[in-house]
Amino acid sequence: MISPVLPSYARAPLSFVKGEGSWMIEADGRRFLDFGSGIAVMALGHGHPALVDALKAQADKLWHTSNLYTVPEQVALAERLVEHTFADTVFFCNSGTEAAELAIKMARKYWHESGQPERSTILTFDGAFHGRSMAAISAAGSEKLTKGFGPLLEGFEHLPFGDHDALRAAAAQPHVGAIMVEPVQGESGIRPLPDQCLKGLRDLCDEHGLLLILDEIQCGMGRTGRLFAHEWAGIAPDIMLVAKGIGGGYPLGALLATEGAAKGMTAGTHGSTYGGNPLGCAVGAAVMDEVTREGFLDEVNRKAGLLRQKLEGLVAAHPEVFDEVRGAGLMIGVKCKVTNTDMVQAGYEAEVLTVPGGDNVIRVLPALTISEDEIAEGVARLDAAASALERQGAPA
Ligand SMILES: Cc1ncc(COP(=O)(O)O)c(C=O)c1O
Numbered sequence: 001m002i003s004p005v006l007p008s009y010a011r012a013p014l015s016f017v018k019g020e021g022s023w024m025i026e027a028d029g030r031r032f033l034d035f036g037s038g039i040a041v042m043a044l045g046h047g048h049p050a051l052v053d054a055l056k057a058q059a060d061k062l063w064h065t066s067n068l069y070t071v072p073e074q075v076a077l078a079e080r081l082v083e084h085t086f087a088d089t090v091f092f093c094n095s096g097t098e099a100a101e102l103a104i105k106m107a108r109k110y111w112h113e114s115g116q117p118e119r120s121t122i123l124t125f126d127g128a129f130h131g132r133s134m135a136a137i138s139a140a141g142s143e144k145l146t147k148g149f150g151p152l153l154e155g156f157e158h159l160p161f162g163d164h165d166a167l168r169a170a171a172a173q174p175h176v177g178a179i180m181v182e183p184v185q186g187e188s189g190i191r192p193l194p195d196q197c198l199k200g201l202r203d204l205c206d207e208h209g210l211l212l213i214l215d216e217i218q219c220g221m222g223r224t225g226r227l228f229a230h231e232w233a234g235i236a237p238d239i240m241l242v243a244k245g246i247g248g249g250y251p252l253g254a255l256l257a258t259e260g261a262a263k264g265m266t267a268g269t270h271g272s273t274y275g276g277n278p279l280g281c282a283v284g285a286a287v288m289d290e291v292t293r294e295g296f297l298d299e300v301n302r303k304a305g306l307l308r309q310k311l312e313g314l315v316a317a318h319p320e321v322f323d324e325v326r327g328a329g330l331m332i333g334v335k336c337k338v339t340n341t342d343m344v345q346a347g348y349e350a351e352v353l354t355v356p357g358g359d360n361v362i363r364v365l366p367a368l369t370i371s372e373d374e375i376a377e378g379v380a381r382l383d384a385a386a387s388a389l390e391r392q393g394a395p396a
Pocket residue numbers: 039094095096097098100129130131132182186187215216217218219243244
């Protein structure tokens with residue numbers, strides 16, 4: 001018999017009842033070190049006092065008004081995002097998928113308004129992940145996401161990761177209007193796009209007048225050590241997708257755009273009942289205040305260096321379990337030689353949480369606020385988990 005909750009996830013038999021910073025407490029009282037942050041959502045850890053206060057204060061005032069009216073918390077958060085990024089304007093939604101959906105609509109509308117509606121095709125890359133809506137799975141294109149869900153949405157061309165000739169040829173086609181890419185691919189196993197590739201993409205977009213859409217849903221909001229990952233390459237997109245960390249656990253997504261890219265999105269062209277709801281925006285503003293606080297990102301970079309060093313040591317100590325460490329900032333993938341889900345499972349037994357990803361990787365995505373001691377403790381627990389697998393002689 002089907003379970004009351006649709007069985008679309010393979011869930012671990014763990015039920016958490018409380019979170020404290022980088023710790024999650026299971027119903028039976030066990031304390032797990034959280035190296036997963038709810039898949040890069042809990043940017044400031046669990047129960048951060050500034051976020052709890054912001055949510056409680058807003059809950060006491062007003063929960064929802066609709067977008068028929070000006071929402072002051074929305075304006076305040078949009079102003080912060082505009083101040084700290086390339087963007088001129090922001091649309092708020094409830095998830096990353098919705099931000100991706102709007103990016104696709106916005107790119108099409110841009111070309112419609114520009115008198116070239118035929119430029120509706122968006123180039124995307126192997127291993128991409130932009131969410132689970134029909135547009136998002138069509139954009140990503142992998143069989144894993146799309147099988148059984150056809151017919152897919154038209155208007156995407158999928159390119160191999162890193163094939164510059166194929167990319168240059170595709171971008172020159174007259175029906176192409178945009179390129180959409182994650183600066184660091186998350187779901188496919190933490191695959192960072194080198195800075196020079198991101199610069200090359202920007203140049204290619206400029207050469208052909210294409211819109212550059214960056215999906216920073218997983219890699220943004222300080223995770224790589226800059227507010228947004230593309231800043232490392234010194235470039236700016238035309239459209240950017242943000243979610244996960246910006247809400248610090250409250251469902252919040254955002255699309256950021258330049259005025260030019262957004263020129264087609266006039267009143268009545270797009271909407272969302274809950275998007276930009278006062279509760280989410282109050283929390284989002286508190287997250288932004290923390291992440292943009294003087295010195296915050298310096299600390300992220302310092303801790304990222306420490307974590308990276310410790311994980312390199314872990315890989316060196318367990319060459320039969322692990323292959324390599326990769327990633328950027330506190331968005332790290334440890335490629336396994338054993339099956340990654342076995343490693344994640346062994347982590348559960350050692351009371352440390354990681355997230356499986358593509359390419360046989362475990363993702364290490366701690367809260368940006370994790371302490372040095374917690375980093376050491378988490379890696380020690382992974383070390384114990386790897387030793388346990390070695391003792392079992394886990395098959396590769
Ligand atoms: C890069 C990227 N894009 C889009 C999404 C979809 O976001 P959501 O699950 O909030 O709809 C995710 C979620 O994992 C993501 O990592």
